[in-house]
Amino acid sequence: MYKHILIATDGSELAGKGVAHGLELAKGLGATVTFVTVSEPFPALAWGGAMAGYVAADELTNYEESARKYARQVLDKCKADADAVGVNAKVLHIENKAPAEAILDTAGAQACDVIVMASHGRRGIGRLVLGSQTAEVVSLTEIPVLVVR
Incomplete structure (x- = not known):
């Protein structure tokens, strides 16, 4: 059925359920997995103010370093979880x-x-509404999307 599953995660608790569900699906189907996590651009509003160029440059560097560190932690755990259940990822x-x-x-x-x-x-405001990023993926993709709650 599915041979290559993309599992998107932001490291949140709910995304962890998506990771677990996706891995279970991949294992059952013998599919490979690609995990993806995304770091959004540095907030444009952070560039305002008199000394903004100098201060924001430091903040940008800190933001990017923190985002990379967090992504590494999230993806290392995903890879370890995949390895533990025998899924190529x-x-x-x-x-x-x-x-x-x-x-x-x-x-x-x-x-x-x-x-x-x-x-x-992580930015979800309630369990009754579909998150904006998920809704956008669902509405714009041409392939199936499995949404985990």
Whole structure:
């Protein structure tokens, strides 16, 4: 059925359920997995103020370093979880993109035939609404999306 599953994660608890569900699916189907996590661009509002160029440059560097460190932690855990259940997996960290755009681009570039993701991420405001990034992926993709709650 599915041969290559893209599992999107932001490291949140709910995304962890998506990772577990995606790995279970991959194991059952003998599919390979690509894990993706996305770091959004540095907030544009942080560039305001009199000394903004100097201060924001330091903040940008800190932001990027923190994002890379966090992504490494998230993806290392995903890879370890995949290895533990015998699923062949690779990991990707996409920087400076909106999550939905990066997920869609990655699914296409990696020739994935299904996307597994949580119903909402760290910024989700409630369990009754579909997160904006998830809704965007669902509405713009041409491949199936498994949304995990």
